Amino acid sequence: MPHPNRLRSLLLLLSLLPWLAAPYGHCTDIQLPDIGDSTGTLLTPIQERELGEMFLRQLRSQATIDNDPETSDYIQAIGQKLAANSDKPDQPFNFFVVMDPNINAFAGPGGQIGVNSGLITMADQESELASVLAHEIAHVTQRHLYQSVEASQRLSIPTVAAMLGAILLGTQSPQAGQAALIALQAGSLQFQINFTRDNEQEADSMGMQTLSRSEFDPRAMPSFFEKLQQSSRYAGRDVPEFLRTHPVTVSRIAESRARSESFSYKQYPDTFAFQIIRAKLRAQMGGDPNEAAQYFKALLKQGTEQQQDVARYGLALVQLNQSKTAEAIETLGKLARKYPNQSHFLNALAQAHVTAGRYNEALGLYDQALTRFPGSRALTMEASQTQLLAGKAERARKLLTDYLRHNQATPQINQMLAQAYTKLGSEAEGHRFMAEYYYQTGQTRPAIMQLKLARQTAKNNFYLSTMIEQRLSELLAEERARREER
């Protein structure tokens, strides 16, 4: 018999991957749980969330997840709006952007939905991006992932999480390669995702309902999928990764086009935020900055005045990368004055001053911005980061602490608070917030170590010691439970 912990992990895996119905070798005498988890009966919501978090952790080691506060605010906002209008509005979701020029989007376990920057920059309308997200949301609510993954071996859950990551990202990172090697050593390997034709049609039709309820254009779905297909056919490029996991056929496009015709026709203008984030991602995507500058310059000659201003913003971001700071500051200053209700322009102007090393100007702009947009998560984070750079640790500490009175901490906020406290000489608090950062990014053991360090340095502070002690025992209990589960 295998070690009991191995057995538990195998059973949990089997409940995840129900087709693993015939383990062999020394495992054949294991009583298998009822199979057919695609209905969601065997995986508790907590187990599913944990698998999702592990999947996200694995992704972080395989891909660059965009931590830009404005980009994450945007993708969460559009994703959560769609999720709230899906067939399962209570299902938890997390949306994030992967910095990768390949055209791809994917849904992992636990409602983790990733979309590549390349897909966002390729979308001509916001409804096109929304249609991909709505399609992925439907794969999650219909539990298609659990129906489609195939494995023929006893794989540990971290291996499954790593391999899922590699497959969905379409990459072969060293980490994913290693996971695949381990699986290969364990026997023959068949592990792939193939959404069926039925899965795809269901995701299209449910996604279209979601789009319509969320005030996005259902017609964008067939037209975007068609564009994806044509981009590979005519431009001679490789097949977009998205089409490998979500096969698009002519008949599928025809079917979804026919379905979309049942929705009444109207105009669906893009939000300003979408245009801004798309320009920002294009400016950040690397490659030749001269090419990016040419792209934005071409846009200056077409479209509406607002679209031209977004192109000016994109060009200014490219100029910042090219160290043309003065030109960028001039453009961004004009835009910030012209659009006083747009936080993105003011933020970019402040960031341009940071790039030029003019922290005081930047801090002044952030004071203005936070008065105008109080409680903005992106501005709070950028302002705190700038305060830390400028050596104003106490101001950063206060800004973040005030923000946390009414908002939840993100990993980046905990990390900045740790920095601020450390600079202020409060070592115990520094370790305590660092522990929360590690915990939130799924690294429980380093979190426990930070709490132990915090406990050592907080000896003389009774109140703080008690708090640290309590948190430490919570995390230790959780770690014990996790070890027993394996």
Ligand SMILES: [Zn+2]
């Ligand atoms: Zn699909």
